[in-house]
Amino acid sequence: MNIELLKQLSEADAIAASEQEVRQILLEHARRYQLKVEFDRLGSVLIRLNESTGPKVMLCAHMDEVGFMVRNITKEGAVEVIPIGNVRQLARFMQPVRITTADGRKQHGLLDADLSGSEAQNMRVDIGASSAQEVADAGVRIGDRVTFATSFQKLAGESRVMGKAFDDRIGCWLLIELMHALQQQPLACEVWLVASSSEEVGMRGGKTAAQRINPDLALVLDTANWSKNFDFSAANHRQIGQGPMLVMYDKSLLPSPRLLGLIQDTAAEQRIPLQSDMFSNGGTDGGTIHLTGQGVPTAVIGVPTRHGHCAASIADMNDLYHARQLLLALVGRIDSDIFQQLTDFSC
Ligand SMILES: [Zn+2]
Structure with a gap:
């Protein structure tokens, strides 16, 4: 179980449209296998795993996480920020953060805000400066990106981990x-691994990447x-350690029941626990x-976490492992016949 890779990804800083640190990690792995890599024009990474005349599976x-952007620097040296993505209100107070400057330096500070009702207003980062000049000397400029400064941790127990940007x-x-796992495996479909840009600000890179690939599924x-x-009641379908989640419904997508059935059957055959979420x-x-x-038959497979859109989340590596196993089994069975069955509405 590659916990080191999750730590590396978690500690990379990437808010929407500034995802180079995560993109770099993906590109290093793609280069290792000399895979064909394309980009959409927003910066999403499109990695073709194999060539096939079968259906194209995306x-x-x-890549992006919720965070902040520098909007102003006061003459007293406060670094004012705005949220990028839906950062939880309570996570906007008293949080260690780091600013990535245009020249790649990391400047640490404490994020705080004024409480107005139940909302944070006037968010600013204290980097220890006392003047705008000191902030400028630290290399911090308007437009710089700000992320939580959370170190990845292994928690008590074999499989629980904590980190930011899960x-x-x-x-x-x-x-x-x-x-890695599909390198040598013969497949009856063409697999594209896509790391999309700017999801947290409105599902942008997934759209443009799909337009470039034109996937079948x-x-x-x-x-x-x-x-x-x-x-831990039955109402909670996002319990860590209980297996990946199959999203049966969200406000932007009602997946095809046939595709959901294929995923459920595959999980059952592989004895993979699956939580049915909405x-x-x-x-x-x-x-x-x-x-x-x-139209593209599409489903969402999720890994449950505790806490979200804040400084840290907690996950269970067994859920990551089970999600990986489920995806491998699914990709291994998708072929032209299955695609035909999923999309034949004539009867
Ligand atoms: Zn997300």
Whole structure:
């Protein structure tokens, strides 16, 4: 189980449209196998795993995390920021963060805000400066990106881990793991591993990447957490350690029942635990990917986490392992006949 890779991905900093640190990790792995790499014009990475005349399958995870951007520097040396993506309100107060400067330096500071009702206002980072000149000397400029400064940790117990940006570096981890695992495997479909740009600000890179690839079928790999972390009742379909989640519904995508059935059957055959989830808020890249061309049968497979859109999430490596196993089995069985069955609406 490649925990080191998850640590590397988690500690890379990438808000929407500034995903070079994560892109770099993906490209290093693709280069190792001399795979064909393309890009859309937003910066999404499109890695072709194999050539095939079978259906084109797009596996997509987003590179960006929620964070902040420098919007102003006061004469007293406060670095004012705006959120990029939906950072939880409580995660906007008293948080260690780091600013990535244009020349690649990391400047650490403490994010804080004023409380207005239940909302954060006037968010600013204290980097220890006392004047705008000191901030400028540190290389910090308006437009620089800001991320939580969270170190990856292994927790008590064999398989639990904590880190930032698990949404969606866990998906990126799955893409790289699939790249390794599928290298020598003969496949009856053509697999494209896509790391998309700018999902957290409105599902952008998944759309443009799909327009470039024009896939026949898509699987989106993302994460979700339950609002009550210690609710272990049957209502919580996002429990860590209980297996990956199959998203039956979200506001941007109603997956084909046939495709959901294929995934459920495959999980049952492989004895992989699967939680049946629904998103009442938000969506994933699947929301835009499935509207490409004539429509693309698309499903979302998620890895559950505790806590989300904040400084750290907690995950269980067994869920990552099971998601990987499920995806390998699915990709191994998708061929022209299955694609035909999924999309034949004549009867
Ligand atoms: Zn996500």
